[in-house]
Amino acid sequence: MKNLPKNNDQEGFFSRVYEVTKTIPFGRVTTYGAIARCIGAPGAARMVGWALNNCHSLDEHIPAHRVINRNGILTGKHHFRHSELMQQLLESEGVKVDNDRVVDFKSKFWDPCYNLI
DNA sequence: CAGTTGACACCGT
């Protein structure tokens, strides 16, 4: 296990990312920017990616495959154990992926902040 | 301690 973020408390940026990510419903997807904005760090989408990169250290299973970029492209697929795993998981949930892009992404998109309200 | 990187997003040209 690598260095976990110092802020393990509720205020922790990473913790929020994980919590929000785990909240993504089955068969839905969201974007890095949406998560970042939801946790009060607009523009920090890159940090969300970082958090997810570190999610492998967690015991909890983080549905990181449901987090994609604003274009609906599976930019992080290469970071999974198997490059095809991300697409495979999405397909399992009924989210069709074509050429590393989520089909009907706009329809599948789910705003975490919207749900929290 | 300072520079670079990173699973992105937005603005300007």
Place this chain on the structure above:
DNA sequence: AACGGTGCCAACT
């Protein structure tokens, strides 16, 4: 409309 440059914040080297 497409492309390039810049900003975001934290971790890594």
